[in-house]
Amino acid sequence: MSTITLSVQFSGGLETLFGNRTAHTVALPARVPVDAAHWAASPAQPGSEQAGTEAETKPVDMAYLLHHLRARALTARPELFLEHGTVRPGILVLLNDADWELEGEGAALLHDKDEVVFISTLHGG
Template identity: 40%
Template sequence: MAASVKLHLQFGGGAELLFDKIKKREIELPALKKYFPDCQHDKWNIRDLLVWIKDNLLRERPELFLQGDSVRPGILVLINDADWELYGELDYELQDNDTIMFISTLHGG
């Protein structure tokens, strides 16, 4: 069974308001099969992480952060300071000590 994964999560640009106004978190994800017993893959990916975030960290208005199984348009996702598009977006397999940053580019007027 795959081991747990330690991550650095960061929320900015207003996204932190959905997470108790906490901008930085150190988390440890459990072994994937403990959290998703029916999962067909062995390593945590961004898609799995978003479900975990929704279940464990997101405090209000999930529609402002998530759309379907991804982040909503207007949320920039960086993996180790690089655009997640360079890593395969939702399918990126998380590595120990990765820094995943979510930055909202949506602003009210």
């Protein structure tokens, strides 16, 4: 299978950066170039095998998802989502309902039908 489909959710105010939509369905290639420098050059085309032909590939991971969300889903103020190549401090990330810190953060591998939740803690209480 060349693509995987994820359910991605934004809450805690983060949805305002993603077109005010909480629930998103995201399709990613199952394998992506190892070298992140190739990501921008070959944006994910679901179903496309091209990504695999030029460079060495690896199974898709959270770091790639962040890159994809920033490039494809983000509608405003990227600095409020990503900082230094990862989510901004104060944003919680859950992969299949577990803190992504347990799964290796950016290195956590993604599989078909995985659920990813981003929650901002930065809004008033």
